[in-house]
Amino acid sequence: MPVYISRDDRYFQDNYQGIPGNGYTGVIEKMLDNPRIRVELNTDFRDVKDSIKFEKLIYTGCIDEFFGFRFGELSYRSLDFNFKPYDMEFFQSVAQINYPENYDYTRITEYKHFLNTKSRKTTVAYEYPQEYEPGGNDPYYPIPNDANNNIYMKYNEEAEKLSDVLFIGRLAEYKYYNMDQIIARALKTFEELC
Ligand SMILES: Cc1cc2nc3c(=O)[nH]c(=O)nc-3n(C[C@H](O)[C@H](O)[C@H](O)COP(=O)(O)OP(=O)(O)OC[C@H]3O[C@@H](n4cnc5c(N)ncnc54)[C@H](O)[C@@H]3O)c2cc1C
Known part of the structure; x- marks a missing residue:
């Protein structure tokens, strides 16, 4: 975890930061609103x-x-989200506060900060780190280490042989992407396909 000592209370360090006006839900809804x-x-x-x-x-x-796990299973980190409503306007002063030690949860996110939602109540999510259990929870983050990278390379070799399948995204490429990166990846793929 990088440590920044500054008055910038934003999580990322990019000069320009933002999210879509109606959130990602609005973007996805618009994308899917097509009869085809x-x-x-x-x-x-x-x-x-x-x-x-x-x-x-x-x-x-x-x-x-x-590929039916033929070269072994890749490992992933998972999370348990515990959503808690509170009868107050804001629970915390910013969208996200990290708790790297002392608590079982690693961060608390209060989503209403993102879109400046007005409400007398609020809901926050406590995030508890978990191991990924296939069928039990969701794979969230790849775990890049030598063992996993070696397994991934074998799958990637097989993937490159398939001309009609494109493997894209954090699970298919076994690579962490942020939203801006995965959207750029999707747009570039679209241009290449066209
Ligand atoms: C806890 C968490 C917090 C994050 N916070 C941020 C943040 O603050 N800022 C930021 O920029 N990014 C953040 N990200 C990253 C962001 O979520 C990813 O960049 C983005 O979701 C990656 O898109 P993707 O298409 O690669 O994968 P996904 O969004 O995971 O899409 C993959 C899709 O494939 C589907 N799928 C998988 N397997 C199957 C199957 N067998 N059958 C059918 N469907 C299947 C899944 O259901 C899912 O819908 C966060 C990610 C996590 C996990």
Whole structure:
């Protein structure tokens, strides 16, 4: 964790920082609002992969899962989010405060700061670090170390042989991306495909 001693209370150090005016929900809703897009929720890729026809598949799930774990399992970090409502306008003065020691949770996020939401009440999320348990919780962060990098390289070699499947995103590329980076990655991929 980098430590900054300054009066800048923002988490990141980029000069220009922001989020979409209606949040990411608004962006995704607009993107999906197209008659040519069909969304199937609660549907595992593995259950439908043989019944869906495609020219190009963009795969955003775990790359080890795609290849049936044939070179072993990659490890991931997970989190447990405990959402707590409070009967007060604000719980904390900024969106996110980290607790690197002394507590079981590692940060508290108060989302209403992001979009300047007006409400007499608030909800915050306490984040508790967890190991990833397939089927039990979600894989959030890749764990880059020699063992995992070696496994990933084997999967990546297989992935490069498939001309009709693109592996994109933090799970498919086993690489941490922030939102600005993954959006840039998606736009670049779109340009290349076109
Ligand atoms: C706790 C946390 C906090 C973060 N905070 C920030 C932040 O403050 N600022 C910032 O810029 N970024 C943040 N990020 C990063 C941001 O969330 C990622 O950059 C972004 O979500 C990456 O997009 P993606 O498409 O690679 O992956 P995802 O958004 O994870 O999309 C992958 C999709 O694939 C689906 N999928 C996976 N496997 C299957 C399967 N077998 N079948 C069907 N669907 C499947 C998943 O359900 C998911 O919808 C945070 C990430 C986490 C985990």
